[in-house]
Structures are given as C-alpha cells and as structure tokens.
Amino acid sequence: xxxxxxxxxxxxxxxxxxxxxxxxxxxxxxxxxxxxxxxxxxxxxxxxxxxxxxxxxxxxxxxxxxxxxxxxxxxxxxxxxxxxxxxxxxxxxxxxxxxxxxxxxxxxxxxxxxxxxxxxxxxxxxxx
Amino acid sequence: xxxxxxxxxxxxxxxxxxxxxxxxxxxxxxxxxxxxxxxxxxxxxxxxxxxxxxxxxxxxxxxxxxxxxxxxxxxxxxxxxxxxxxxxxxxxxxxxxxxxxxxxxxxxxxxxxxxxxxxxxxxxxxxxxxxxxxx
Numbered sequence: 001x002x003x004x005x006x007x008x009x010x011x012x013x014x015x016x017x018x019x020x021x022x023x024x025x026x027x028x029x030x031x032x033x034x035x036x037x038x039x040x041x042x043x044x045x046x047x048x049x050x051x052x053x054x055x056x057x058x059x060x061x062x063x064x065x066x067x068x069x070x071x072x073x074x075x076x077x078x079x080x081x082x083x084x085x086x087x088x089x090x091x092x093x094x095x096x097x098x099x100x101x102x103x104x105x106x107x108x109x110x111x112x113x114x115x116x117x118x119x120x121x122x123x124x125x126x127x128x
Numbered sequence: 129x130x131x132x133x134x135x136x137x138x139x140x141x142x143x144x145x146x147x148x149x150x151x152x153x154x155x156x157x158x159x160x161x162x163x164x165x166x167x168x169x170x171x172x173x174x175x176x177x178x179x180x181x182x183x184x185x186x187x188x189x190x191x192x193x194x195x196x197x198x199x200x201x202x203x204x205x206x207x208x209x210x211x212x213x214x215x216x217x218x219x220x221x222x223x224x225x226x227x228x229x230x231x232x233x234x235x236x237x238x239x240x241x242x243x244x245x246x247x248x249x250x251x252x253x254x255x256x257x258x259x260x261x262x263x
Contacts, residue, residue, distance in 0.1 A: 027223065030216050037213055045254050052186040055179050072173075079166040086163060115173040118180035 022081060029078040036071040056122055065123035069116055076112040080105065154237045158215045161208035168205040206251055211244035 043064070047054055058064055083104050091097040139145065146152070178189035192198055218236050221227050227236055 027220060030220060034213060034217065037209070041209075041251065045251070045258065048258065050190075052179065052183055055186075059176075059179065068176075075169060075172075079162075079169060082162045083166055086159065111169060111173050115176050118173070118176040121180045 022084075026078065026081045029074050029081065032070075032074045033078055036067065036074060039067060040071055059119060059122045060125070062123075065119055068119050072112060072115040072119070076108050076115075080108045151233060151237050154215065154241060158212060158219070161212040161215075164205065164208045165212055168208065171202070171205070203248065203252060207244060207248040210247040210251070211240065214240040214243050214247075 043058070044050075047058060059068060084101060087097060087100050087104065091100050175189060175193070178185045193202065218227070218240050221236070222233075227233060
C-alpha cells in the first residue's frame with residue numbers, strides 16, 4: 001500500500017522534494033551507529049589506559065582503523081542529516097536557510113576529512 | 129458582518145495548544161542531545177588529530193581533556209550520547225508501529241531517561257576505575 005499521490009509516485013518525490021531518501025538514510029545510519037557506537041564505547045573501556053602508545057596501537061589495528069573510519073563517516077552523515085532538519089524547522093528565511101546549510105555541510109565535510117586523515121596516518125604508520 | 133478572514137476558524141493542533149506533558153520534554157531532549165553530539169564530534173576529531181600529530185600534541189590534548197570543566201563537558205556529552213542512542217532505539221521501535229500507546233510510550237520514556245543516566249554513570253565508573261582517573 002502506498003500513501004503517495006499519483007504525481008509524487010510518478011516523479012518519485014514527495015512534498016519534501018527529495019522523497020523518503022532523507023528519512024531512510026537517517027534510519028540506516030541510526031542502526032549502524034547503534035552498533036558502531038557501542039563498539040567504540042566498549043573499545044574505550046577495554047583499553048588499559050588511554051596513553052599515546054596504546055591509542056596509536058589500537059587505531060593502527062586493521063579492523064579498528066576500518067571500523068573507526070566507518071564510525072566517523074556514519075557519524076558525520078547522520079549529524080548532517082540531523083542538523084538539516086533542525087535548520088529547516090527553525091530558519092525560515094530562504095536565503096539564510098541555504099547559507100546556513102552550505103556552511104554546515106562544509107563544516108561536516110572538513111570534520112570528516114580531518115578525522116579520516118588522522119586515522120589513516122596512524123594506520124599507515126605516518127604518524128609520530 | 130463576519131467575513132471569512134476574521135471569523136474564528138478551527139485550527140489543527142500545534143505545539144502551543146497542547147498541555148505540556150513530560151513525553152514532550154523527552155522528544156525535545158532527543159533533538160537537543162543530537163545537536164550537542166554534532167558539536168561533541170569536534171572533540172572526538174580533536175582527539176584523533178592530536179594522536180596523529182605526535183606525542184607533544186597528544187600530551188596537550190590529554191591536559192585539555194582532564195581539565196575539570198572539560199571533564200564536566202565530557203560527562204554531558206556522554207549522557208547526550210547514551211540518551212540519543214537509547215531514545216533513537218525507542219523512535220525506531222515506533223517506526224515499526226509498536227509501543228505507540230500512551231502507557232507504553234510513557235514507560236519507554238522513563239526507561240530511556242533513567243537508562244541513559246545509569247549507563248552514563250556506569251561508563252564513567254568503569255573508565256575512571258580502569259584508567260586510574262587519567263583517562
């Protein structure tokens with residue numbers, strides 16, 4: 001059963017102009033973050049100390065490095081989807097809304113790139 | 129004399145006509161903790177960059193993270209994390225069509241709120257015990 005109008009069905013879009021993809025992406029990243037988030041918390045607690053040597057050794061492990069990259073990517077994407085809804089709800093001026101989202105999107109991409117580079121540098125042994 | 133535009137017309141329900149219920153606070157808290165975690169992401173990234181930048185940078189970061197005010201901030205972020213996680217599961221249960229009845233929704237609200245406080249406390253107890261307070 002579909003609740004969508006014939007027009008939205010034919011164009012694949014709803015009143016939100018991008019269909020249900022935003023809603024679905026938020027759910028998919030949520031499920032991923034439950035798993036990745038719990039993995040990260042348990043990993044932190046399982047480390048004997050958070051000294052530099054131990055943290056580097058932990059990040060450099062192949063499985064840890066990949067899961068950490070996935071965690072960062074998913075967190076940033078989920079955050080971007082979340083703040084987008086908040087901005088759409090509270091920023092009413094169209095121009096200001098676009099400017100705010102542009103700024104937040106840039107910030108999210110920069111944060112993701114910095115974090116990914118840090119993990120990769122440690123994983124490939126380029127770090128200190 | 130009543131024109132269409134001045135006559136009191138029925139309104140569909142919106143925020144200001146609802147009597148306040150604590151489940152509404154929980155709903156808003158989901159959004160507040162979500163925004164807080166977007167900011168908290170910056171601290172996680174700072175920690176990773178510091179680790180990748182060398183021993184001196186990591187030492188600076190460690191000093192920053194053990195500062196009492198930052199510690200309070202981190203406890204706040206960890207509560208936001210656990211609350212958003214638990215309440216997110218609650219929201220996704222609703223998405224499947226379950227637990228929407230008033231009684232069930234109120235009960236799950238309490239479980240999520242108290243559960244978030246309990247997991248936050250447990251997390252810090254384990255962290256500080258295992259890492260000797262220098263975490």
